[in-house]
Amino acid sequence: MINLQDIAYVRSGAADLATAVRFAVDIVGLELVAEAEGRAWLRADERHHCLAFVEGASGVLSTGFAVADEGALADAETALEKAGLKVVRGDAAGAAERRVRDFLAFEDPFGNVVELVTDQVRLPRPLAFGRPSGITEFGHLCLDAPDIREAYRFWSSLFNVRVSDWIGDHACLMRIDAVHHKLAIFRGDKPGLCHMNFQVASIDDVMRNWHFLEERGVEIEAGPGRHPQSTAIFLYFKGPEGLTYEYSFGARLITDEAAWRPRYFDMSEPDAIDLWRGKGKVTSQPQVPFKGIVR
Numbered sequence: 688m689i690n691l692q693d694i695a696y697v698r699s700g701a702a703d704l705a706t707a708v709r710f711a712v713d714i715v716g717l718e719l720v721a722e723a724e725g726r727a728w729l730r731a732d733e734r735h736h737c738l739a740f741v742e743g744a745s746g747v748l749s750t751g752f753a754v755a756d757e758g759a760l761a762d763a764e765t766a767l768e769k770a771g772l773k774v775v776r777g778d779a780a781g782a783a784e785r786r787v788r789d790f791l792a793f794e795d796p797f798g799n800v801v802e803l804v805t806d807q808v809r810l811p812r813p814l815a816f817g818r819p820s821g822i823t824e825f826g827h828l829c830l831d832a833p834d835i836r837e838a839y840r841f842w843s844s845l846f847n848v849r850v851s852d853w854i855g856d857h858a859c860l861m862r863i864d865a866v867h868h869k870l871a872i873f874r875g876d877k878p879g880l881c882h883m884n885f886q887v888a889s890i891d892d893v894m895r896n897w898h899f900l901e902e903r904g905v906e907i908e909a910g911p912g913r914h915p916q917s918t919a920i921f922l923y924f925k926g927p928e929g930l931t932y933e934y935s936f937g938a939r940l941i942t943d944e945a946a947w948r949p950r951y952f953d954m955s956e957p958d959a960i961d962l963w964r965g966k967g968k969v970t971s972q973p974q975v976p977f978k979g980i981v982r
């Protein structure tokens with residue numbers, strides 16, 4: 688079993704790097720940690736970065752997850768290869784750019800490129816947010832697959848993920864620690880990143896951010912609303928390059944593992960995804976095809 692300790696980052700291709708960075712800093716409120724040679728690294732918490740933009744074709748390049756150490760990474764490589772997946776080991780330059788000690792990349796059966804990393808650099812200095820959006824941390828990420836049951840079989844057969852709740856055949860919300868979900872799979876025809884989430888400190892931040900975004904003409908995809916599954920109050924909005932961001936506050940913690948039973952929600956019910964019955968549609972950022980190349 689491959690033990691995912693946490694989510695690490697999203698790597699996203701940006702055809703217009705400057706605009707993508709400006710939005711991430713001035714609108715989302717992330718800290719620009721560094722920018723060099725067609726790359727930009729942004730953070731929301733102590734992780735060196737949770738979002739890296741790479742100048743080039745638009746689309747998600749990969750999503751990263753942390754494993755414990757080099758031994759765990761080597762074991763993961765063996766387990767993934769045994770499962771018939773092609774694994775590409777990262778090189779020193781790639782690791783340096785990701786600010787990790789070592790990493791590998793693989794393509795899941797649905798075409799999503801996933802990276803496993805060890806020793807993601809921490810920056811202990813205080814955060815210098817682009818604006819006071821109330822962000823406290825990089826909360827979760829969501830990928831697409833055409834069949835979420837099959838996707839769960841894949842993820843749960845190889846990784847320490849547990850389903851927290853099902854939203855019909857529409858979404859599988861998974862935890863790797865006490866947080867209700869840090870990884871989710873949404874039904875989508877093509878591989879891609881449904882959205883990346885940032886936790887904010889209060890409901891006031893969600894609502895203040897909503898007005899801030901509306902005043903600036905940012906496309907709100909869904910919310911403000913409240914997910915019945917995680918109980919989080921959410922707001923989804925579209926950034927450049929097709930990347931959807933989410934702010935949320937108040938995600939449920941599952942502290943009694945033995946007692947939790949995954950629940951099933953029916954998408955045809957008006958409050959299956961939003962207790963406040965708001966309408967909205969979140970669109971995904973397509974995956975840049977892997978072709979065995981670590982980008």
Ligand SMILES: [Fe+2]
Nearest residue numbers: 827882884933
């Ligand atoms: Fe989310």
